[in-house]
Amino acid sequence: MKMFELSKRFKKLPSYLFAQIDRQKAELKKRKVKFIDLSIGDPDIFAPLKVTYALGNSARLKENQKYALDQGKSKLRASIKNWFKKRFKVSLDQDSQILPLIGSKEGLVHLPLGFVNPGDYVIIPSPGYPGYRGAALFAGARIFQMPLLEKNRFLPEFKKIPLSVKNRARLIYVNYPNNPTTVLAPSGFLSGLVRFCSKYGIILAYDNAYSEIYFEKKPKSILEIKGAEEVSIEFHSFSKTFCMTGFRVGWAAGNKDLIKGLLKVKTNIDSGIFGAVQDAAGYALDKETRYTENLRKTFKQRRDIFVKGLESLGFKSIFSESTFYVWARIPSSFKSSISFAQYLLKEKKIVATPGVGFGKYGEGFIRFALTVDKAVLRIAIALLELDK
Ligand SMILES: Cc1ncc(COP(=O)(O)O)c(C=O)c1O
Structure with a gap:
């Protein structure tokens, strides 16, 4: 055979x-x-019980039993916009700056297909969420592992990244609150990160999947940082915030061109998020603080x-x-x-x-x-x- x-x-x-x-x-x-x-x-x-009721009720609607072909329901995007404003004091345009995803992993992994050419560098944190590596390899990228060391409280040192990498890097994944090291990123670090990405023209894929799982200090959105909107796309997840891992729903927010590019990749790959899941997700954001x-x-x-x-x-x-x-x-x-x-x-x-x-x-x-x-x-x- x-x-x-x-x-x-x-x-x-x-x-x-x-x-x-x-x-x-x-x-x-x-x-x-x-x-x-x-x-x-x-x-x-x-997951919140009422979210599961919302899911069940919505599943019975005919409109939700069809392909969900657009960029996520406008109702869900409105809920995301309101939640973002309340949580981070950041105003987003719900049509051009918000994109619901089939879980944040889906968006994180598909993003390089829209923006990275074979041979470009993708910078990933090490240790880091394993999805980034696959994402870079699927796009034919070269990988630079950026060390997160205990002596630096698991924050990367951009000055230690070789110039040859910085000049050919198209995208960097950064994730705080960090999995697996659990640390948060101070504001000063986030400003430095945005400056670094702006200087070298690198797309900042900021993975904020754990933004709501904190104890003493409240994590920030990268979009709170001056200049971030020019270079960043931030990823959020319902998986951790509402224990909805199996529902498969998250979103991306940020730079319009990055959102547009990711949407284009997605329209060629998937056919939207089950409408009832979108309704349940919106309910969670609106009501389950x-x-x-x-x-x-x-x-x-x-x-x-x-x-x-x-x-x-x-x-x-x-x-x-x-x-x-x-x-x-x-x-x-x-x-x-x-x-x-x-x-x-x-x-x-x-x-x-x-x-x-x-x-x-x-x-x-x-x-x-x-x-x-x-x-x-x-x-x-x-x-x-x-x-x-
Ligand atoms: C850092 C990080 N980002 C993204 C994800 C993906 O989450 P989801 O696709 O369920 O939204 C995970 C899941 O464990 C994670 O740890």
Whole structure:
């Protein structure tokens, strides 16, 4: 039988980190082994109940059972515009500056197809959300991994990016509140970022998927920063803010040309977001502020318990400023983040994500997702304590 080879482009792509972890989890399930899953950023908490009613009601309307071919319903874009104004004090034009997406990942990954030529550089953070790498490779781009180091509080140093890269870079992905390191970006850094992108003519894809999952300090939108509208497109998600990961809905906002280009890519690939999902998403933005406030409280309690537990076990360099992750240095007795993750899986039946899976500069760290309740987190700490 003829073997079909993958394309050259595709061969460069490592298998998707979470797909590998999923396979390991499936294996455990098959063997009926109980485990604690702190690996993937998929909250255990239900989406707002009324959002699901809105979804059901809207699903019955004929208009929603047809292709949703335009750039998202104008009603949803109006809700996004109002939410953005209230949250960030930024005014957006709902026709030219807002584009609903099938989840923020969809937009983040499709963007380079509209703007990056083969051989151009795409700058990605390392460690960083794995979707950026695939996005760059699909567009035939060269990748520059920008280190996020603990000594810089996981902020990149633009002056260390070689001139040859800066001059040929078309796009940079930046993500704060940051997955996996959890840190926030100070305003001064954001202004420097916009200046950097303006100076070198680089598109700034600002991934703000976790803008609402914060504790002490409130994250900003890049569009609050002077000059950002000239160079930036910002990505938002309903997945984290309203625990709607499976609904697949998010949006992009910002520079008109970037929105227009991304829409053009999308019209050639997908046929819109299910209308009922759009209605449910609009409902969430209009009405469910309290839900997200409570969500933050829940994650803060979880974070406090887990971080305190790790501290008591002697873990060093523990970060959990925002998002629902904890990023911690692996114990010095382990050679690599993969060996530590394997130890956790085999000996403790805890699934966590090795830092190196987010890029080479993530080595030495492990990421725990706080997507189980407090009691389970306490059990995880107790398991880690055993034969320490
Ligand atoms: C940093 C970051 N950006 C984007 C996404 C994608 O989110 P979604 O496509 O569900 O909106 C995720 C999901 O985990 C993420 O961690």
